[in-house]
Amino acid sequence: MSASHPLRPVRWKRAFDLIAAAGLTKAPNVSIIPPRPATDDEIKLGHSADYLSAVKAMSSGLNSPAGPSHGFGPGDNPVYGGMYEANALTSGGTMVAAQAIADGSTDVAFNFAGGHQHHAMSDRASGFGVFNDTVMAARWLANQGMRVAYIDIDCHHGDGVQASFYGSQEVLTISLHESGQFLFPGTGNVKESGRDAGHGYSVNVPLAPHTSDAAYLDAFEAVVPPLVKAFKPDVVFTQLGVDTHFLDPITHLQLTVQGHAAVVRRLRELAAENGRWLAVGGGGYDLGAVARAWTVDLAIMAGVTLSADLPALVPESPSVTTYADDLEPTEGLVEMQVRNFNERSVAQVHEEIFPHFGLTQGGRRSS
């Protein structure tokens, strides 16, 4: 993959370096489980056999005439040598995490090198995603008889995950994202609420560009906790993309690291009330913000309180010395427009989705 591609693996190294410098790799209740490549059977939980063969062929340098029809080519999804091995390994990390959750060896597992593949479709690479590890792990958990609520807070709509579970109640998928009117992949409106038996189990909360911490949290609160409580999952499965950050170069939301962390704290509460917590990373293309956010997320998972200041060992830039960002809240006309847009989305979710779960608008159960 070229050095200019936004999804450079260096973002995971930056995050891991900060996690280690913050002392989290040595925290008493944190252990590091090595990843392994996902098996063919695991990959086929999310992808067609045809697609898997094409990825393997292209990865080893063979020319696959089916490449373009599977979404590969210049741009977001370039073909590169070792593509199969690299993606099997990051996906395998998520499978290892899911297995640790299922066998009860941990209540919380986090693979921050997973989750960014949430756009990949059964037979098509998309949006930097080759193997959709979230689909693979969610379906695997569902096959073990576990109820899975998938909550995707990446700035982009989790379209690949939605598509995989669209026609069934197998997994409840909830995606909060910048509206598809303004951002790739263009989908994720409230009316995409599931098909047949899956109607009501595909939840989308499109948000306005410039949505800041407070507005985001309000939309989250109005939708996510009531649905998760009504669904009663065994596993809360979260995709923790950080491309909602105000410094992110390819999106337009305005969250800070502390705003992202406030959402993740609520996810921890929901997971603790309902079962176990499987977390993956996701997008996020301001490397410093990504490293700070996932370090804070892991601290929340491990119940560790970080100092406010970044460890001196990992200077981000001379002007960033704390985990938290210094950003003035959005105000005035922009904030009013944001609020109006988001309130419309929330009202639509209440109308379209809540009745399927016996919920009224305030999130209470109707009797």
Ligand SMILES: [Zn+2]
């Ligand atoms: Zn994203």
